[in-house]
Amino acid sequence: xxxxxxxSKAYDRLEWGYMQQVLVKMGFHERWxxxxxxxxxxxxxxxxxxxxxxxxxxxxxGLRQGDPLSLYLFLMCIEGLHGLISIAAxxxxxxGVSICRAGPRLTHLFFAxxxxxxxxxxxxxxxxxxxxxxxxxxxxxxxWKSIVRAIWSLDIPGNVRNFVWRSCRNSLPSKTNLxxxxxxxxxxxxxxxxxxCGTIGTT
Numbered sequence: 475x476x477x478x479x480x481x482s483k484a485y486d487r488l489e490w491g492y493m494q495q496v497l498v499k500m501g502f503h504e505r506w507x508x509x510x511x512x513x514x515x516x517x518x519x520x521x522x523x524x525x526x527x528x529x530x531x532x533x534x535x536g537l538r539q540g541d542p543l544s545l546y547l548f549l550m551c552i553e554g555l556h557g558l559i560s561i562a563a564x565x566x567x568x569x570g571v572s573i574c575r576a577g578p579r580l581t582h583l584f585f586a587x588x589x590x591x592x593x594x595x596x597x598x599x600x601x602x603x604x605x606x607x608x609x610x611x612x613x614x615x616x617x618w619k620s621i622v623r624a625i626w627s628l629d630i631p632g633n634v635r636n637f638v639w640r641s642c643r644n645s646l647p648s649k650t651n652l653x654x655x656x657x658x659x660x661x662x663x664x665x666x667x668x669x670x671c672g673t674i675g676t677t
Contacts, residue, residue: 475638476571477603479589488551489535490515496551513543552584558606559591567602568593595638 490511497507519531537544562568563581570581571592583590593599628635 475593475595477591477593479591488537488548492554493547493551496554497547500550500553510543510547514547555589555606556582556584562602562606568599 493514494507494511497510498504502510514537517533519529519533520527521529521531537548559568559582563570563579568581570579572579580592582592591603593603628638
């Protein structure tokens with residue numbers, strides 16, 4: 475399964491505190507980090523009405539688009555998400571896809587404005603991916619909305635789309651979920667790798 479995330483509005487949603495922590499974690503000198511944060515936090519905005527500037531807006535987050543410095547700082551912050559996905563792949567929590575037999579597994583691709591994340595359409599991997607995305611500050615709700623839009627805009631049969639949606643919501647009738655809801659289970663009923671009782675109808 476491939477998940478596409480749109481980063482076109484991420485510049486406006488990037489938290490300054492998270493950005494500062496990433497720069498410190500990457501080993502930049504304290505003075506350099508302070509200078510970068512002063513460049514970012516000193517930005518002010520005005521609104522042009524009928525050709526005249528009005529107001530003096532002081533932002534509390536985000537990066538200025540068009541600023542040559544913003545692109546490099548944004549790429550550094552994306553390293554945080556890259557690290558989380560890489561650790562999950564190392565621990566076999568997200569398996570990704572393999573291009574060929576015995577080939578390396580591909581878990582994610584980062585482009586200028588988009589992310590592609592590859593994983594198995596299973597309860598565990600979908601939930602792990604959502605947990606990873608929720609760790610990136612200020613993006614959890616936005617990312618979830620983009621996931622919802624991506625799932626329901628897929629050109630696939632309705633039952634497949636519903637399966638993917640329920641998998642991301644961790645609401646498939648798996649053995650674990652049924653036990654959490656205190657359902658009486660027939661241990662001989664669970665067959666197959668995914669632990670799904672019986673089959674899901676196609677209508």
